[in-house]
Amino acid sequence: MNIWQTTQDAVQLLFSGDMALWGIVGVSFSVSLLAITLVLVPALVIAFALAYGKFPGRWLILSLFNTCQSIPTVVIGLLLYMTLSRAGPLGDWQMLFTQKAMILGQMMVCFPILVSMMHAAFQNSDRRAWETALTLGASLPRALLSLMWECRFPLLAAVIAAFSRIITEVGCSMMVGGNILNSTRNIPTAIALESSKGAFAQGVALGMVLLILALGLNFLLSIARGKAHLRTN
Amino acid sequence: MSQITIQAEDISIRFKDRLLFHIPHLKFGPQEAIYLTGGNGVGKTTLLKILSGLQSPTTGTVNLQNQSWFARLFKSNGKNGVIYMHQTPYMFDGSVLDNVCYGLKFALKGRQEQRSEAITALRMVGLETLANEHISVLSGGERQRVAMARAWVLKPSVLLMDESSASMDKESIERQVVLAKDLLERGSTLVITSHQQNALTALCRRQWCISNSKLIERADLQLIKKDKDNYAFG
Numbered sequence: 001m002n003i004w005q006t007t008q009d010a011v012q013l014l015f016s017g018d019m020a021l022w023g024i025v026g027v028s029f030s031v032s033l034l035a036i037t038l039v040l041v042p043a044l045v046i047a048f049a050l051a052y053g054k055f056p057g058r059w060l061i062l063s064l065f066n067t068c069q070s071i072p073t074v075v076i077g078l079l080l081y082m083t084l085s086r087a088g089p090l091g092d093w094q095m096l097f098t099q100k101a102m103i104l105g106q107m108m109v110c111f112p113i114l115v116s117m118m119h120a121a122f123q124n125s126d127r128r129a130w131e132t133a134l135t136l137g138a139s140l141p142r143a144l145l146s147l148m149w150e151c152r153f154p155l156l157a158a159v160i161a162a163f164s165r166i167i168t169e170v171g172c173s174m175m176v177g178g179n180i181l182n183s184t185r186n187i188p189t190a191i192a193l194e195s196s197k198g199a200f201a202q203g204v205a206l207g208m209v210l211l212i213l214a215l216g217l218n219f220l221l222s223i224a225r226g227k228a229h230l231r232t233n
Numbered sequence: 234m235s236q237i238t239i240q241a242e243d244i245s246i247r248f249k250d251r252l253l254f255h256i257p258h259l260k261f262g263p264q265e266a267i268y269l270t271g272g273n274g275v276g277k278t279t280l281l282k283i284l285s286g287l288q289s290p291t292t293g294t295v296n297l298q299n300q301s302w303f304a305r306l307f308k309s310n311g312k313n314g315v316i317y318m319h320q321t322p323y324m325f326d327g328s329v330l331d332n333v334c335y336g337l338k339f340a341l342k343g344r345q346e347q348r349s350e351a352i353t354a355l356r357m358v359g360l361e362t363l364a365n366e367h368i369s370v371l372s373g374g375e376r377q378r379v380a381m382a383r384a385w386v387l388k389p390s391v392l393l394m395d396e397s398s399a400s401m402d403k404e405s406i407e408r409q410v411v412l413a414k415d416l417l418e419r420g421s422t423l424v425i426t427s428h429q430q431n432a433l434t435a436l437c438r439r440q441w442c443i444s445n446s447k448l449i450e451r452a453d454l455q456l457i458k459k460d461k462d463n464y465a466f467g
C-alpha cells in the first residue's frame with residue numbers, strides 16, 4: 001500500500017464529484033444533525049434542572065448520566081437492535097436498518113454526553129446571573145436564555161463534543177443501520193467497509209471530508225459565540 | 234405607577250437545624266424607606282431575597298403578584314416589579330449599555346426608546362462616557378452604580394438594596410440618593426441594608442434590626458436621636 005498514492009487518489013475522488021461519496025457524506029450529516037437537534041432542548045432543560053433544582057436524587061441521576069457516557073456505542077446499538085428486531089418489543093415499528101433507527105441510536109449516544117457536560121457548564125455558572133435576570137423581570141425561559149448566553153463557551157464545547165462523538169461513531173450505526181448504500185451507509189461505516197475490502201482511497205477521502213467539515217463547523221461556532229472576555233468579578 | 238404593599242406572614246427560614254430568623258408579621262407600603270441593620274450573617278440578604286421572591290422561606294408566605302411559577306413561565310414582568318440588588322452586583326457579559334437595557338427589553342418595545350432611557354439612567358449615575366465599554370473594565374464602585382441605574386430605569390415598586398453603597402465614594406452615594414429619592418417620590422418602597430450610616434440611610438424613616446433570630450422595629454425617633462449622637466461625638 002502506497003500512502004502517497006492513496007492520498008492522491010482520495011483528493012481526486014473528492015474533486016471528481018463522485019455521487020456515491022457525497023451521498024455517504026449527506027447521510028452522515030443529516031442523520032447526526034437531526035439526532036443532536038432532537039435531544040438538544042431536553043438535554044439543556046435537564047442539565048439546568050440538575051444544576052439549579054433542589055430535589056432529592058439529583059446526584060443519583062447525575063451519576064447515571066455520567067455512567068451512560070462510558071457505555072460503548074456498539075452496546076447501545078446491540079440494545080437498540082434487540083428492541084427493534086422483529087421479535088423485539090418494538091418490532092412492529094419496522095425501523096431496523098433505516099435512518100430512523102440510526103437517528104434513535106445516535107440520540108441515545110449523545111444525550112448523556114450533552115446532559116453531563118451541560119450540567120458541568122451550569123454548575124459552574126453564577127447563580128446571581130439567574131437571579132438578576134429574574135429580578136429584572138425576565139420570564140423563566142428568557143432568564144434561561146440569558147444564563148445560557150453567560151455560559152455559552154462550555155455549552156458549545158458540550159455540543160461540539162457530542163456532535164463529534166456521533167458523527168464519528170461506527171458501532172451503533174453499523175448495528176442498527178446495516179451499512180446499506182444510499183440509505184444507511186454513513187462516513188464511519190463506509191470507511192470500515194471499504195478498508196476491509198482493501199480500497200483505501202474512498203476511506204481517506206471520507207476522512208478528509210470529516211476533517212474539513214469539522215473545521216468549518218468549529219469556525220462557524222466560534223463566530224457565533226462572539227467576543228470572549230474573562231470575568232473580573 | 235402601581236404601588237405595592239408587601240405583607241409577609243409567619244416567615245421563618247432554617248438551614249438544616251439552625252433557625253436563621255422567624256418573623257410573625259411584616260408589612261410595609263408605598264413611599265416608605267426602611268433601613269435594615271444587623272450583624273454579619275444574621276440573615277439580611279436572606280430576608281431581602283425572600284421578600285423579592287428569589288428564595289422561598291421554610292414556612293410562611295409573602296404576597297407577591299406575578300411571581301407564581303406558572304405565570305413566569307410565559308410572561309415577563311416588565312416595569313413596576315420588585316427588584317433585589319445583589320450585595321455584589323452581577324453584570325451580564327456585554328457592554329454597560331446592554332446591562333442597563335436588560336430589564337427594559339421586557340418593558341419597552343422600541344429599540345430607540347430603550348436606548349434613550351438607558352442613556353438617561355447612565356447620565357444620572359455619571360457613567361454615560363462608559364456606555365459602550367465592556368463591563369469587565371469597570372471598577373467595583375462603578376459596577377454598583379451600573380446596578381443602580383439598571384434597577385432605576387425599571388421604576389420598581391419595591392427596590393431592595395443590599396449594601397448597595399458599600400464600595401461607593403461620597404459623590405456616588407449622592408447620585409444614588411438622587412435616584413432613590415426619585416423613586417420614593419414616584420411611590421416606590423425602599424429597603425436598604427448597610428453597615429455604615431450615610432446619606433442613603435438618612436432617607437429612611439423606619440428601621441428594622443435583626444438580632445437573636447427576631448426582627449425588631451425601632452422607632453424612627455430613636456434613629457434620628459442616634460444619628461445626632463453620632464454626629465455630636467464623631
Ligand SMILES: Nc1ncnc2c1ncn2[C@@H]1O[C@H](COP(=O)(O)OP(=O)(O)OP(=O)(O)O)[C@@H](O)[C@H]1O
Pocket residue numbers: 248253271272273274275276277278279280320
Ligand atoms: N443556602 C444556605 N444554606 C445554608 N446556610 C445558608 C444558606 N444561605 C445562607 N445561609 C446562612 O445564613 C446566614 C445568613 O446569611 P445572609 O447572607 O443572609 O447574611 P447577611 O445578614 O446578609 O450578612 P452580611 O452582613 O455579611 O451580608 C449565614 O450564616 C449563612 O451561612
Ligand SMILES: [Mg+2]
Pocket residue numbers: 277278279320395
Ligand atoms: Mg448580606
